[in-house]
Structure formats: structure tokens, C-alpha cells
Amino acid sequence: MLSTLQSPRSLSRFSSRYTLCTLTAQSPPSTSPPPPPPHSQILSIRHSLLSRRLSAAQLAESYLTRLRLTEPHLKCFLHVSEDAVLEQAHRLDQMIASSEEIGPLAGVLVAVKDNICTADMPSTGGSRVLEGYLPPFDATAVRRIKDLGGIVVGKTNLDEFGMGSTTEASAFQVTANPWDISRVPGGSSGGSAAAVSARQCVVSLGSDTGGSVRQPASFCGVVGLKPTYGRVSRYGLMAYASSLDVIGCFGSSVADTGILLHAISGHDRLDATSSNREVPDFASRFDSIDLLESKPLKGLRVGLIRETLDDGVDNGVVSVIRGAASHLEELGCSVTEISLPSFSLGLPAYYILASSESSSNLSRYDGVRYGDQVVAAELNSLYGDSRAKGFGPEVKRRILTGTYALSAGYYDAYYKRAQQVRTMIRKSFKAALDENDILISPAAPSAAYKIGEKKDDPLAMYAGDIMTVNVNLAGLPALVLPCGFVEGGAAGLPVGLQMIGAGFDEENLLKVGHIFEQTLENCRFVPPLIEHDDTPW
């Protein structure tokens, strides 16, 4: 695939060598009240509500209207709670009318990946085995969003239990990419990425075990953030691979993504692996855009991971990423190519560890306490039949793989070795991040591909995770943001740049990402499906 220089709307005005849009100087911020940064829906909503320009009900209705129009094509959601959304919006309007304090996420419609538990909505994990399951509690991340005034709009589609890279492995439906509905949105958080891309919601939660937030963010042209392992509580996230799983954020801007991350971060006494580290106020970074005039990222050391531009990576993607690197240089960064020799070992190690943990984590879906129980004459059949009926082929494949890898006699050759590889990868990232402030790479080897293209070739699909799995193995934070387009679909297909930071340095990633995003002139990552929608984003 050749790289094209198209931004969907500004092809004629485009002048860079790459797919990049050009850097522009921003106008200085006006005096009070400062206008929200142009890309933040969350800040715009807050502005609209507090200035009483729009009511929460009006805002909610505008999103729901768009959702009703686009959802038949996209199938992002497994469950939408329209009535509850409107009810909460009305309640919020009453609060505003009586000048009550409103939370920082007040009126913000948040979509939640369906493997994250919500007390008042079904949570299936995209699996038949949990069809109709209603959790008795909210995941900590969801509870925090609700506590800050956020409105959960519904539950989004995913590959069953997060196992997949296309969202085709959902037991219920196939989600389409808003940029080209014949293409996959990526996965496993495909529903959450597509919903934000199509502006069916403001922001969304996903989960990232091996790239499940970052790759769909890249495919759908939205910002996706995989936080450091331990930054966000996993309580209420249906475990796939516990040592790799994190809840991540999607937004249509770095600012929104950062605000959402701030809302859900921090220690949780219900998750022993959640960190006690203090959570910086990421959001405070987003309005200092008067600094953009010249070389705002001066002195930032950026390492471009050579192995991520090797054979097997789409030429167009390579061009876009090199263009992004040039853009970072223009912003003042010093970009050098670096090598992570253990990079290629990450994929096999990841699939062994993730499958091993999943074979254990999914044991609880036995039909005894919840989910569908197959009537059987004896216990083994009850287990076997309930699970055979409840799980899809990809989940079964991983359970089998993991069971095998943990078996007596194989443990040392597989699980233990994979753990050793994991240690190596951690060390090589540590070394690279001692030398560099951030590392960059593509988020995926290609842009979104066709629905069905890799469905019957699991290895090809697994190979697509090469860009992301290492980051999970190392437990590091990574931000993916759209940085250009390659040819495909009606208006080109977005490509995401992955920025990897040191552990718990999301603040830096968000700062760099925000400046990068603000300076990409004429790149509006709004899919053609809703391009003519007149809502100001």
C-alpha cells in the first residue's frame, strides 16, 4: 500500500513530504473565560453546561441521535441505556439549574467495553457464557467515572474476553470501522474505539492486554491510551491475562483521553496490583497551548524503534511514522533510531503468558454460579458441555494453548521461558528509556483491513500484535494518536503513532501527544460516515 498524503478534507492544501499535516502557530489564548482547547469534547461540554449554552439533555440527545443513525452500520454497542442516559442528563440539568456543584465529567457520555463490569447493565465480555449476566457491582473505573458525573451510555462490543484483534471474535456481532464499514475496527476494544470515532459517545473505556486499546485506536483514528500496569484498578475488569491486563481510555483528543485517565487512575484497595503512586493532574497540561509557537518539545529525546519498521510492516505505515518522527523533530525533539534486540521475542512470549493466564482466569466460567448451565448426567459433562457451548473458537484455542503451556513437563519450556523473555524485554525497554524520554513506533503493522480477511488465519492476526505486546510485557504506558493516513476506503485510513513512556510517566506522554496533536494542522480525524454532522467537535 502506498502512502498518500491525504487528510480526508484537506488533500489540496497539503504540502508536507509525508502524510503529515503542518505545524501551525496557535493564536494566543484570549482572556477569561479561556476557550477550551479545540479538540476537547469534555471541556467543550463543561463549557456549554456551565455557560448554560446547552443543556445536558440536549447534549445527550445529540449523541444519542447520532448513535441511533450510525449504530445500524457500525454495531459498536452490545447494550445501550438510552433511558438511563436521558434521566441522568435531566437530573444534571436540575443540578445546574439549582447551581449545585457538578463533577468534572458531568454530562460526558462514556461507553464501556463489555468486559468491564457495570452494576446496572449486562456485562457479557462478548461471550455466550455470560449472556444475560448482570454484575452486582461496578468496576472501580466505572464507579469513579460515575462519581465524577460521567454518564455510562452503554456497553461496547469486543472480541470475546478481549481475545482477538478485530472484534470479529465477539459472540454477538461484528463491529465495522467508521472509516470504511467493510473493514474491521481493530480489537479487542473495537466497539469502544469505533464508538468514539463515530462520536456515538465522548470517550470510552477499553482494556489492553496486548494492544487491545492501541491497535483499534490506530485503526479507527482516535486517541488510545494504555496506562502503566497498576495505574488503573483492574477491579471489575474480567480477567484475560491478569499480569498484562489494563483498563485504557479512548478519546477523540489527547486532552479527553487524559482527563478520562485522570478520572479512573489511582490506588484501589480492591486491587492488590494497583499502584500507590500519586496521580498527577494530567488535565492541567492541556491548556498551555500558547507555548506551541516554536520548538515546544525542545530537548525531548525520542527513540524510533528500528525493529518496528522492519519487513512485514506496511510501507504506507512506515512512511506515516517517519513523517510523524519528522514532525516531532520540527517540534524540537531529537529523534534517533534505536534498537530493541529482544523485540521480536515479545510476540511468542506474549502468547504463551497471556494464554496461560487466560486458561486459568476463564476456569470460573463453569456454568455453576452464573451463565448458562448445560444439564448433564455427571459433573465432568456439566463442565465440558457448558464451556463447549459457552466459549467461541478463539477463546478455546487460547485456553488449550495455555493449559498445554502450564502442564507438567512443559512448564519450564514454555511458561518459565516466556517469563525469562519478559524479564529481558523489561530490561531492554528500561535501557532504551534511560537513553530516551519516549520511544515511538507504529501502533500496528497496517491500517484497518477487511472484515473476514484474517478471520481464519489466527497466526496472521497474532502477528499484527507485534507492535504492542512488548509494551504490555514491560508494563509501560503507551499513547496512540492518529498521525496520518494511508490509502484505503473512501477517504483514506488513519494510522496511529505509538508513543511509549517510562513507567508511570503518562503525564509526559500526554503532554507530548497534546502538542503533537495541536500542531497537526488540517488533520481532522473525523470519519466520513459522520463528516457532515454539524456538531462542532
Added chain:
Amino acid sequence: MSTTMASTFLRSIQKHPLMLYPTALFIRKNGVLYCTMKNTEVQTATQEKQKPRIKVPPRTQTITTNNVSKDYEAVIGIETHVQLNTLTKAFCSCPYNYGSPPNTSVCPICMGLPGALPVLNSKVIEYAVKLGLALNCKLSSNSKFDRKQYFYPDLPKGYQISQFDVPIATGGYLDLDLPVEFGGGHRKFGITRVHMEEDAGKLLHSESGSYSQVDLNRAGVPLLEIVSEPDMRTGIEAAEYAAELQRLVRYLGVSNGNMQEGSLRCDVNVSIRPIGQSQFGTKVEIKNLNSFSSVSRAIDFEISRQVQLHSQGQGDQIIQETRLWEEGAQKTVTMRKKEGLADYRYFPEPDLPGVILTKEYVDAIRDSLPEAPEMKRRRYEKMGLSMQDVLFLANDINVAQFFDATIAKGADVKLATNWIMSDIAAYMKNEKLTINEIKLVPQELAELIASIKGGTISGKIGKEILFELLAKGGTVKGLIKEKDLVQIVDPVEIGKMVDKVLTENPQQLEQYRGGKTKLQGYFAGQVMKVSKGKANPGLLNKILLEKLNAKS
């Protein structure tokens, strides 16, 4: 919501004894043996032996094997599960109370709901360290939890959080003294390891056997598993090992150690080998041992069974299997045959951080450890008490503490021991009370002993006062004063009483002086009656004799 979900029926599961845990299945049998015992009452293998038991028809083979068994020795190891009495479960904040209605003490975590995560109760580590230290183990400064994976309806997550290759404590030993009636003697049994894990729930099977229900109250309750070295040779040794372990966990306050409630569960491994052979024979595991006496009897039965097979040339019929002890029939029966080793696919628990023990932490716990039973016994021995007395006093921490407190108040050791072992023990037994429930306090026992020793009251009056104190409390001084019980030690006063009695019984006096000297007892009794029991018996007898034998 939780309640209804957890009691989901296992529709159409046949009752399948091969797959069931004995603790869940055979609870009903507990009451038969020990129905008169109070839960809190200390049981030891010794004491059990003294209780009436179901009559068991004698087996003819016992006679045979007793002869043959001289040529064989048994090798016995025990795995003990001790349920910790922490306020909340190991990984969630549910309390656990034995006997609560099904699924009333459950939450998303101990039910294994999707998305729920375990968070370790730090008390579990504290208790593990306590027991590890008390068992003279080496503690792992850096241990971890692992997942042990198998499917069973009482195991909500499909895996048990346990410890595999790095247990928290290893390589210790347990000292104990065998009861005198079993030949006595000191023993030191090796401890292979102590590790932390969580308990499973319970299955409740319907009468018809057509369905089962799951009660998850017990799921997630913390356990310590203590694995012994194969150091025991007889059923008695094994039972006494278990009893000592129970004593120890009670001394430490980490568990109530109650076998009937399943707070202490023993699985034993038994094998035999010809004497002189170093290689172990095929080991058989025995489950469903709900009392120390069943531990002892099940092992003895199993040894007999194996020796008989072996001596009849059928040693190959001893196979590696799990057998159930059937209390009613007093025999072990096959529960399941082991087809290869079960593969539990252990791997490190990713939801829990590693368990790191700092030196300061361990030292602080070591400093706070109470005196262990073994130390107490050695101390009592040095006080000059017989082993019988030592064992009686040290068996129950509450009795030992009562005794220690009495001694601390200056009471004579031997006298205190006698009072506790005879009259106080008898009273507790009759009234079905523990030593903590009687009204007598150690200080008053010491006072009582001193009052008798000092001659303020007679032994007989002392006994009366004791029962008053046991039942109603109060002080020795108060009772003596209230009832005017001070002993009469004035020879003149006693002499007057003797004179009175002699005068009132001229006929008997005649007989006495005629040679019927046995009548002295009669006179003594009469004088004592006149004194209302308060006359000093020694003085009384001395004066009585003088007057009886005086030439009139």
C-alpha cells in the same frame, strides 16, 4: 442477589462418592461420637480414649496381624489443614462463622464473580509466621502465592490460591510427649512445610441424589497446610501429633482447632515396609478423619490391612489410592484410585504481590509468641510434677493459664495441681463448663490452699468453700467470715467438746475402754459434728485419745 446465584442447582449431578470431599459428605457422623462434648472443650487423643465409644464388633484379622506386624513397620505422614480464626476471609472482607445459613457470608470475590480480585488479609501472614516460628521452621523472606487449578463446584474460581514451590515456612519440627497410658516418651516429628491457602466451599447433596447445591460460606477462608515428615510409626503417634498441633494452634490463638467443625483436618499417608528395609512401601492416603481417635484407629486398621496383604504375598494389591475412613464400620474403603499424578498446572498468582517478610516483622512476632506447650511441659516437669500431671495441665491452654496464675499467687505447686486435677476437673465435667466459665479465680484457689496449709480452715471445710467458690464465686476470706468457718485450734475448746461427747455416750465409752478401740472413729465423728466441722482434726484426735485412754 448473591444468595440466589450461589445456590444454583447442579442439576442432575449424580451423587458420585469418588469425587467428593469427605469433609463435605460426612459431617453427619460427627455427632454420634462426641455428642456430649462441648465445642470449646479440649480434646486430646488421650481424653477421647476415656470416652464411651460405639461398640465395634471385634475383627478376627486383628489377632493375626498383631503377630505378623512385628516383622513390619509403618511409615506415617500427615497433612493437616488448619482454618485460621481471622475476622475476615483470606482475600475478601466477608466474615466466616461456622454454621451460618448457606451463602450468607459471600461476596463477589469469594464467589469468584467475573472481574473480582483477591486482596490478601495481612493477618493470614501474621498467623502463618506465628505457626512457622512455633514449629521451629525456617521462614521464606520472599514467598509468593500460586494458583492450583482444578474444577470442582465448591471451588468458585476454578483454582485455589495456594503456595507451591516457595512455602512461607519449611523444615521445622514438633515436640510432644506421649500419654503415660500409651507408654509415655518424648517424640520429635519433622515438619516439611507450612503454606497458606484458601478453603473451598461445601456441596450439599439432595436426599434423592438428583442435584447438589453449593454453599460458598467457607470459600476463601484462610488455611494453613502443615505437612509432616513421614516420621510416625503408629496410630497413637499420629493422633498425638495431631493433638499437639491442635494444642499449638490454640496456644497461639490462630485457630480454634475444632475437628468436628473442620477447623482442623487431617489427611494421613500410610505405608508399611519390612523391618530393616529403607525403601518406602506404596503409600495410601486416608481421608475423613474427624477426630483424633479416628486418626489413630484408621491408621491402625490400615496398617493391619496392608500387613495382612503383604504377609499373604498380595503386596501388589496395596496401591496408591485415597481411602475413606468409615466410622460406622471402623474400616477404610477405596475412595478413588490415583491414575497418575494429578496435574494442577501451578503458576504464580498474578493478582497478588509477593509475600516479603522483613526481619523486623518476624522479630516482632517472635517476641510476642506465647509460651509453647512443649516449653510449658518442660517447665512443669522441672517443678517436680509427674508426667501425668504435666500433660493434664498443659493440654489445655486455659487450664495451664489458670494453673500458672494460681502458682503466681504463691500457691503450693503440688496442692494446686491436685485441686485442679481432682475437684475442679470433676466439677467442670459435671457442670459441662470450661475452666474459663467457672466462678473460681486463680487468686482464690491460691488463697484457699494457703488457708488450709496455714491451718485457718480444715481440708473438709476447704472443699466446701471450693464448691461455693466454683459455683458462686466470692472470696475465701469472705466465705470463712460469713459462715464462721475458722478452724478451732484451741485445745481447751476442743477438750470441752470431747468431754461433752464422752459424757453423752457413756455406753460407747464403756465399750471402748473394754477393748473396742474401733469406736475411736465414732467419737471423733461426734466431736467433729459438735464443732460443726471446724475442729482441727489433728488436735481433735490427739485430745480425744488422751481423754479416752485417761484412767477415770
